Amino acid sequence: MHRDHELHTRRKGRNFGLLAVLLAFIVLIFGLTVVKIQTGGFAEAFDHVSRPAIVPQDAVPEVSE
Template identity: 75%
Template sequence: MHRDHEVHLRRKGRNFGVLGVLLAFIVIVFGVTVAKIQTGGFSEGFDHVARPALVPSGAEEANE
């Protein structure tokens, strides 16, 4: 059997730290996605067109 060198032990600790940061990022992105889906945040697309939901109710008659 061989004993791990000190450098390998330090790298292992850093790798677990990076793993923790990546997992935290994934959990945050997943949580934001679930929250937006539950509140209806993805109901309108992002295709650079006018969104009728944002037009005030009196503005439609004023433009005609």
């Protein structure tokens, strides 16, 4: 058996710190995604198409035939 060099010990600590930061970021993104899906936020895609659901009724021109 051999002892790890002090440099390896410090790197291991930094690697665990980076792992914690990355896991926190992944959990944050996953949580935001779950909340968006549950609340129905951004259900209609941003595809530059007129959405009748958000147009006020008094702003819609009447069609006469």
